[in-house]
Amino acid sequence: xxxxxxxxxxxxxxxxxxxxxxxxxxxxxxxxxxxxxxxxxxxxxxxxxxxxxxxxxxxxxxxxxxxxxxxxxxxxxxxxxxxxxxxxxxxxxxxxxxxxxxxxxxxxxxxxxxxxxxxxxxxxxxxxxxxxxxxxxxxxxxxxxxxxxxxxxxxxxxxxxxxxxxxxxxxxxxxxxxxxxxxxxxxxxxxxxxxxxxxxxxxxxxxxxxxxxxxxxxxxxxxxxxxxxxxxxxxxxxxxxxxxxxxxxxxxxxxxxxxxxxxxxxxxxxxxxxxxxxxxxxxxxxxxxxxxxxxxxxxxxxxxxxxxxxxxxxxxxxxxxxxxxxxxxxxxxxxxxxxxxxxxxxxxxxxxxxxxxxxxxxxxxxxxx
Amino acid sequence: xxxxxxxxxxxxxxxxxxxxxxxxxxxxxxxxxxxxxxxxxxxxxxxxxxxxxxxxxxxxxxxxxxxxxxxxxxxxxxxxxxxxxxxxxxxxxxxxxxxxxxxxxxxxxxxxxxxxxxxxxxxxxxxxxxxxxxxxxxxxxxxxxxxxxxxxxxxxxxxxxxxxxxxxxxxxxxxxxxxxxxxxxxxxxxxxxxxxxxxxxxxxxxxxxxxxxxxxxxxxxxxxxxxxxxxxxxxxxxxxxxxxxxxxxxx
Amino acid sequence: xxxxxxxxxxxxxxxxxxxxxxxxxxxxxxxxxxxxxxxxxxxxxxxxxxxxxxxxxxxxxxxxxxxxxxxxxxxxxx
Numbered sequence: 001x002x003x004x005x006x007x008x009x010x011x012x013x014x015x016x017x018x019x020x021x022x023x024x025x026x027x028x029x030x031x032x033x034x035x036x037x038x039x040x041x042x043x044x045x046x047x048x049x050x051x052x053x054x055x056x057x058x059x060x061x062x063x064x065x066x067x068x069x070x071x072x073x074x075x076x077x078x079x080x081x082x083x084x085x086x087x088x089x090x091x092x093x094x095x096x097x098x099x100x101x102x103x104x105x106x107x108x109x110x111x112x113x114x115x116x117x118x119x120x121x122x123x124x125x126x127x128x129x130x131x132x133x134x135x136x137x138x139x140x141x142x143x144x145x146x147x148x149x150x151x152x153x154x155x156x157x158x159x160x161x162x163x164x165x166x167x168x169x170x171x172x173x174x175x176x177x178x179x180x181x182x183x184x185x186x187x188x189x190x191x192x193x194x195x196x197x198x199x200x201x202x203x204x205x206x207x208x209x210x211x212x213x214x215x216x217x218x219x220x221x222x223x224x225x226x227x228x229x230x231x232x233x234x235x236x237x238x239x240x241x242x243x244x245x246x247x248x249x250x251x252x253x254x255x256x257x258x259x260x261x262x263x264x265x266x267x268x269x270x271x272x273x274x275x276x277x278x279x280x281x282x283x284x285x286x287x288x289x290x291x292x293x294x295x296x297x298x299x300x301x302x303x304x305x306x307x308x309x310x311x312x313x314x315x316x317x318x319x320x321x322x323x324x325x326x327x328x329x330x331x332x333x334x335x336x337x338x339x340x341x342x343x344x345x346x347x348x349x350x351x352x353x354x355x356x357x358x359x360x361x362x363x364x365x366x367x368x369x
Numbered sequence: 370x371x372x373x374x375x376x377x378x379x380x381x382x383x384x385x386x387x388x389x390x391x392x393x394x395x396x397x398x399x400x401x402x403x404x405x406x407x408x409x410x411x412x413x414x415x416x417x418x419x420x421x422x423x424x425x426x427x428x429x430x431x432x433x434x435x436x437x438x439x440x441x442x443x444x445x446x447x448x449x450x451x452x453x454x455x456x457x458x459x460x461x462x463x464x465x466x467x468x469x470x471x472x473x474x475x476x477x478x479x480x481x482x483x484x485x486x487x488x489x490x491x492x493x494x495x496x497x498x499x500x501x502x503x504x505x506x507x508x509x510x511x512x513x514x515x516x517x518x519x520x521x522x523x524x525x526x527x528x529x530x531x532x533x534x535x536x537x538x539x540x541x542x543x544x545x546x547x548x549x550x551x552x553x554x555x556x557x558x559x560x561x562x563x564x565x566x567x568x569x570x571x572x573x574x575x576x577x578x579x580x581x582x583x584x585x586x587x588x589x590x591x592x593x594x595x596x597x598x599x600x601x602x603x604x605x606x607x608x609x610x611x612x613x614x615x616x617x618x619x620x
Numbered sequence: 621x622x623x624x625x626x627x628x629x630x631x632x633x634x635x636x637x638x639x640x641x642x643x644x645x646x647x648x649x650x651x652x653x654x655x656x657x658x659x660x661x662x663x664x665x666x667x668x669x670x671x672x673x674x675x676x677x678x679x680x681x682x683x684x685x686x687x688x689x690x691x692x693x694x695x696x697x698x
Binding site for chain 1: 413414416419425428431432433434435436437438439442445446447448449450451452453454456457474475477478482
Binding site for chain 2: 621623624625629631632634635636637638641642659661674676677679680681682683684685686687688689690691692693694
């Protein structure tokens with residue numbers, strides 16, 4: 001039986017994690033994700049599960065490391081600065097092949113920045129924020145419903161590959177309330193014969209680590225990891241396409257920004273402008289092939305981000321020289337408006353203008369690559 | 370007269386040479402840990418937390434589950450394991466750089482939460498694996514590659530940290546002792562203290578820690594016998610051995 | 621007749637001499653210079669087995685767990 005409830009994004013992620021069988025949550029206060037930590041503080045102990053408010057984000061991710069090593073479904077959550085502190089731990093999770101869920105409810109940066117929504121952690125999330133050669137699946141939900149559903153999926157995917165998974169939201173997604181259908185999830189929990197702890201009862205000792213000083217061993221591990229990353233690329237990519245078939249211009253956006261772009265698309269269509277939308281649901285793996293395919297017909301792409309332009313680099317890698325790629329971004333907690341995006345679309349499709357155009361001060365900083 | 374074995378190689382060590390330098394104290398401490406795990410019937414559900422530092426290499430020859438987290442994060446990872454699997458006996462093994470420098474926050478807070486784990490803290494006053502840099506416990510005047518003229522506490526290099534004294538005030542700490550392995554009597558005393566620490570965890574009383582003063586002849590630039598004397602004379606003078614807390618009460 | 625007996629696992633020994641400092645009876649010493657085990661270390665030799673009391677202090681100090689010690693067991697005690 002599913003139930004429909006009104007939930008804040010942070011709370012919905014917490015409830016979904018609990019229903020996905022999350023055994024251990026380790027957190028540390030940082031805005032705008034505090035409701036999630038508080039939700040887990042209230043509800044995990046009620047269920048006999050583990051909640052710890054750690055002394056730092058570093059400690060929290062390493063508690064995740066330990067719990068996951070012992071076979072738990074473990075998660076932590078934070079925002080920008082705290083996620084930076086977790087990068088060491090994320091690298092170690094990959095190196096030791098430990099599943100985990102990390103939630104980043106992104107805020108404005110760099111530095112302490114502010115607590116406004118942002119998408120400036122895209123590079124950190126998708127391009128290896130920690131040291132070493134690694135990848136992980138990164139989900140970028142656009143609705144509270146999707147945040148809940150992808151949280152459940154993230155635990156399964158993490159276990160399937162023995163690799164951490166990141167859920168990338170922002171202050172808007174974390175704070176807003178939407179109706180959510182809480183579905184009767186059936187988490188897929190595999191056996192973990194590799195885990196440490198408990199009574200061994202005759203099994204050989206297990207080892208969880210990421211170090212070898214023997215020649216060639218770490219390279220061998222990396223080749224094994226690559227096989228996993230390749231499988232993730234093949235199996236785990238998710239993307240939504242709307243109105244791309246006849247589009248003269250395709251908006252590319254993920255998460256909160258994709259909601260704005262969806263509204264712009266409707267307004268543009270109402271004006272007779274053929275605008276479509278490609279929304280990566282996984283920003284890693286990135287939907288290169290889908291974008292490449294759309295670029296066969298569509299000549300204009302407009303990438304919209306709450307950053308100075310990060311995902312645009314992946315769009316360029318997809319589209320290459322087959323189409324013009326425009327960019328509109330707002331950094332540091334700024335939110336692109338429907339009006340600005342629509343105005344850029346009109347510049348491109350109606351007035352046929354190209355090049356860098358700045359109108360209304362810096363509000364529309366629109367560049368063509 | 371019949372002869373019986375009174376000392377033999379612990380079965381928890383693989384049948385190969387240990388990875389440590391000649392005269393290194395880690396082997397003595399490892400032996401004590403392993404003997405106690407066997408004697409107390411804990412080996413079958415033990416997780417040995419190996420830190421970053423020389424003793425990371427424990428994983429190459431210990432026949433127990435081993436988990437090896439990032440530098441200094443051992444107490445946090447140990448917390449994760451013990452909370453999720455309370456039926457696990459957790460030995461969290463740390464060196465001085467791991468515990469008293471990069472991992473200061475983690476050890477203080479694991480102790481203050483009263484995590485039911487046993488920390489074996491090997492204090493050899495130096496970073497061994499990286500080649501002999503100044504540690505948080507390097508003695509005043511003691512030389513290291515990063516204090517080539519000796520640790521000058523007045524010149525901004527800081528004072529050596531007395532970990533037991535630092536942790537004593539924390540409510541979650543149930544057992545706390547400092548011992549030395551510079552002679553056989555010290556090794557016997559170390560095993561006695563470690564047994565009490567292990568029993569503390571078995572009884573579920575909370576956090577236990579034994580600090581062991583230990584020689585590192587290679588990185589101290591000393592012969593192994595000279596290194597023993599350095600522990601016995603210089604280190605014990607700055608770090609007095611003894612029990613600090615038993616069953617949660619200060620001694 | 622010695623009250624104790626020790627056997628050294630020569631190939632595990634690193635010749636650190638910690639055991640020698642613990643032995644009060646002069647039972648053990650390093651092998652003469654030029655003799656090395658598989659690891660390349662001068663290793664421990666039992667030079668006065670008749671003096672061994674089986675006190676096991678050498679084993680207490682051995683960082684490589686390379687020494688096995690036997691001791692006479694009194695009939696009633698064992």
